Amino acid sequence: MECKKDENKGHCTCTYDCPRRGLCCECVKYHLAKRQVPGCFFSKAGEASYDRSFEHFAKEVLEKKI
Numbered sequence: 001m002e003c004k005k006d007e008n009k010g011h012c013t014c015t016y017d018c019p020r021r022g023l024c025c026e027c028v029k030y031h032l033a034k035r036q037v038p039g040c041f042f043s044k045a046g047e048a049s050y051d052r053s054f055e056h057f058a059k060e061v062l063e064k065k066i
Contacts, residue, residue: 013047014039042066 009022016039020027027038036052043065046056060066 012040013044015048016050 003023003025005022008024012021014021014027018027020030024038027040031038031052034052035054037054037057039047039050039052041057042049042052043060046060046065049056
């Protein structure tokens with residue numbers, strides 16, 4: 001499968017300057033290995049907190065922020 005890195009960058013909401021920007025498969029793999037969720041899965045405020053934990057993601061889901 002061809003990576004659409006440039007297209008992905010246009011949709012990436014992560015505010016952290018990351019070498020995986022636009023490489024969604026690498027981003028997901030990286031965060032799962034750390035027991036985290038990528039920033040683009042969070043609300044704008046949730047992403048800005050830089051807390052990528054499963055617990056923080058679940059809290060946002062339960063609070064209907066995402």
